Amino acid sequence: MARQMTFYVEGNETIAYLAARAARKQGMRQVRSVEDANVVLTYYPDEPDLEDAYFDSEGLVQLVGPQTFLVDLSPASPHFAHELFAVAAVSDLHFVAAPIAVLDQVAEDVFAPENLLVLAGGDARDVEAIRPLLEAIGEVRVFAEAGQAQMARAAHTIGQTARLISAIQWTPWVVT
DSSP: OOOOOOEEEEEHHHHHHHHHHHHTHHHHHHHSGGGGOOOEEEEEESSSHHHHHHSSOOOOOSSSSOOOOOEEEEEOOOOHHHHHHHHHHHHEEEEEEEOOOEOTOTTTTTTGGEEEEEEEEHHHHHHHHHHHHHHHHHEEEESSSSHHEEEEEHHHHHHHHHHHHOOOOOOOOOOO
């Protein structure tokens, strides 16, 4: 009999809820302790908080067991994604950078899976192993490296911002 997959979620409350919902859809069981998880999902909007979560003296890299999947949904720099990938590799862990992005910011249910994009990068075997969970979160696009996924997330954000700015209609000031 196959061992049931367990998960632990940490970070932003809204994204943690979405990630937990997706994991449960995949038949995974949520655990209260990171040490008991096969899969750890994280989301921190600020990179310093993300660094602390993973690399602090009581950080995830020190607490999780061997062969644990670390799946980070945060918007981080490509450099940080490369660093975490390297640390995970030498620590007998599996890291997948999977930053999420919203497709339509004005959708009725902005966090519905059909409105979320998951940009996944890392070792191809790791990404494929965790892909069903990622697909339960949103539409998945796969990249060869963790840093590429983060770069794609940044490009997506720039495009969304440009569309938002172009939608604003300016009224010229008339001075008489």
